[in-house]
Amino acid sequence: MDLIEVSNLSYTFSPEFPLSLDHVSINLPRGSRTLLVGANGAGKSTLLRLLAGKSLAKAGNVSVFGNDPFRESKSTVVHLGTEWVNNPVVHRDMIVARLIASVGGDVFPERRDMLISILDIDLRWRMHAISDGERRRVQLCMGLLRPFDLLLLDEVTVDLDVLARSDLLSFLSSETETRKATIVYATHIFDGLAKWPTHLVHMSQGKIVDSGPVSNFPEIQSVTNTGNSALLETCLTWIKEDIKVRGSRENEKRSTWQDVQDTFKTGTDVFTDYFKISRAR
Numbered sequence: 584m585d586l587i588e589v590s591n592l593s594y595t596f597s598p599e600f601p602l603s604l605d606h607v608s609i610n611l612p613r614g615s616r617t618l619l620v621g622a623n624g625a626g627k628s629t630l631l632r633l634l635a636g637k638s639l640a641k642a643g644n645v646s647v648f649g650n651d652p653f654r655e656s657k658s659t660v661v662h663l664g665t666e667w668v669n670n671p672v673v674h675r676d677m678i679v680a681r682l683i684a685s686v687g688g689d690v691f692p693e694r695r696d697m698l699i700s701i702l703d704i705d706l707r708w709r710m711h712a713i714s715d716g717e718r719r720r721v722q723l724c725m726g727l728l729r730p731f732d733l734l735l736l737d738e739v740t741v742d743l744d745v746l747a748r749s750d751l752l753s754f755l756s757s758e759t760e761t762r763k764a765t766i767v768y769a770t771h772i773f774d775g776l777a778k779w780p781t782h783l784v785h786m787s788q789g790k791i792v793d794s795g796p797v798s799n800f801p802e803i804q805s806v807t808n809t810g811n812s813a814l815l816e817t818c819l820t821w822i823k824e825d826i827k828v829r830g831s832r833e834n835e836k837r838s839t840w841q842d843v844q845d846t847f848k849t850g851t852d853v854f855t856d857y858f859k860i861s862r863a864r
């Protein structure tokens with residue numbers, strides 16, 4: 584039995600919207616490192632949230648460790664998404680050392696120290712007075728502190744500098760190799776990832792286009808003459824094709840602008856208000 588087994592999973596946020604997941608089926612084995620690839624809106628975050636048990640599957644089957652993740656919550660499943668950084672709690676005047684201790688930093692002191700070093704965290708930082716990237720490092724440290732069996736990462740490395748990202752990716756590889764942990768990582772940044780994944784899942788418009796071990800994708804192993812990795816070139820080609828298949832948004836754009844202009848004759852007021860608010864912040 585695979586660690587993740589999803590069959591015919593469909594999900595919609597509301598009946599008035601199209602399906603965000605449309606008959607999705609994937610199997611991922613224990614110890615795998617999967618890259619979840621797809622254009623904006625393809626359904627990656629929705630799938631990760633369902634695997635984390637944060638939403639109830641509307642149709643189909645989701646099994647993680649042989650259980651429905653929504654009903655059987657496992658503390659060894661960690662889901663790290665981008666929304667945490669916007670949580671007001673992490674903008675309070677709090678010393679980072681205290682925050683890390685509050686989530687069990689002392690229970691895993693060696694792991695804690697290794698993460699603090701990989702993520703180059705200054706324990707004296709105060710959460711209300713650090714940059715987004717620094718705050719992200721603290722989030723990753725807190726999220727990875729307890730040894731996980733399954734890690735669901737939703738584009739959380741965007742604001743890390745290249746060195747921290749590269750060290751983090753090596754740490755994650757070693758977690759899958761030494762402890763047989765499993766990782767699913769949705770990202771748009773393929774730099775430095777060429778050798779990282781063991782599996783790929785390609786999504787488009789809520790559907791799985793293709794999935795499987797990297798050996799099923801010979802195109803990512805070839806050499807390119809553009810200076811980009813073959814993985815990046817392949818993902819670029821996929822997403823360009825997906826957008827072509829989805830169709831241009833030109834017609835919707837024209838009619839929507841017309842509707843908006845008919846409703847808001849005085850768009851400049853909104854513009855002025857927006858900048859007043861931004862300046863006031």
Ligand SMILES: Nc1ncnc2c1ncn2[C@@H]1O[C@H](COP(=O)(O)OP(=O)(O)OP(=O)(O)O)[C@@H](O)[C@H]1O
Pocket residue numbers: 596597600602603621622623624625626627628629630
């Ligand atoms: N709260 C919501 N209410 C209604 N529809 C939503 C909501 N969140 C997402 N969707 C829709 O579900 C679809 C899948 O969104 P999802 O966030 O899973 O995409 P994604 O692949 O993670 O995109 P991105 O790369 O931009 O993060 C999109 O078409 C989106 O419009």
